[in-house]
Amino acid sequence: MAIPHYQLLTHITKFQTNLSTSSRRTKSNFTVRMSLKEDAPSLAIVGVTGAVGQEFLQVLSDRDFPYKSIKMLASKKSAGKKQVFEDKEYVIEELKDESFDGVDIALFSAGGSISKKFGPIAVNRGSIVIDNSSAFRMDDNVPLVIPEVNPDAMSHIKLYSGKGALIANPNCSTIICLMAATPIHRHSKVIRMVVSTYQAASGAGAAAMEELKLQTHEVLEGKPLTCNIFKEQYAFNLFSHNAPILPNGYNEEEMKLVKETRKIWNDHNVKVTATCIRVPVMRAHAESVNLQLEKPLDEDTAREILGKAAGVFIIDDRVSNNFPTPLKVSNKDDVAVGRIRQDLSQDGKHGLDIFVCGDQIRKGAALNAIQIAELLL
């Protein structure tokens, strides 16, 4: 029997994910030469000096992503600085309109305003833009893609067609949540989802990670606190996500989970509610996810489904109380799921609770974007 296109893709993605995890940071000069190819796409990285930009470089290298050339782009402040990548020294250039001439794929991670301004410029110059900001995610004409979940949403976009296009990377919390919730949803439709997040400093960029480090020293040494990124003490504390609060009482991060889930699942009826919290963890987000299902699903079947899902692994040892943590997934490609259990508050096995952890700079941003680029190839 022929393997359906989607399943084949899932198998390939799972294989690639495993391969990259095992081969990470053990690259030889041989594999470096394999990545530099004359017939491969020209790349540009917008925001290369940032937390996500630096991870783009790591992921490109880990996955031997083929490229003919790479432009390293950032703000005027970084122009002229050196960036070493795969044994070669590059000079960082200031982002300008002409930066995209001859660029096949542009990976953007410099914030929403930069994407809004330069994304359309890059598209007009023929580049396919894969954007990490929220600028275009809810635009009906822009696919919002998690390669393991909805690769078909971008099937109309072709590399080397001479036509530029935009593809949006979902919000990091949405990606991590849906990596675990989608395999369950495919088996037994999710009709309502309640998400509570525990989000790391890295989600707010390189400067927020520095602030957490600095504040930790300051608290321990009894010094006055530096609060440049967050308005209140972050070390040894937690607070509601720093995204602006909307008139409906939700913050923007929470509404991203609501709206993006509907778009990615192409299900405008699924009910989603979220509470997003910033916790003093350096890297990788955790999420408690409660699912209400249309059809009953027992927890053993749920465990089996999650065990086979691409890009997901299970840590669920009740005897030794061993479950996912941010540290266990930091620098890892796959999302960890544990605490898999029936929700006792729902009748007839219609509810499931899971706890999910994922490296949001990696699968929540850079890796997901590069998997999108791999789909283009």
Ligand SMILES: NC(=O)c1ccc[n+]([C@@H]2O[C@H](COP(=O)([O-])OP(=O)(O)OC[C@H]3O[C@@H](n4cnc5c(N)ncnc54)[C@H](OP(=O)(O)O)[C@@H]3O)[C@@H](O)[C@H]2O)c1
């Ligand atoms: N961190 C995450 O986990 C995560 C996850 C998903 C999506 N995102 C999104 O990815 C984007 C970047 O996040 P980040 O965490 O990497 O932030 P970051 O560490 O603060 O980095 C920001 C990057 O943007 C560049 N930049 C700023 N102004 C610029 C300008 N005028 N022209 C060109 N480049 C400019 C910076 O360059 P300079 O160093 O020269 O200033 C830097 O490279 C944001 O849209 C964020 O929402 C982040």
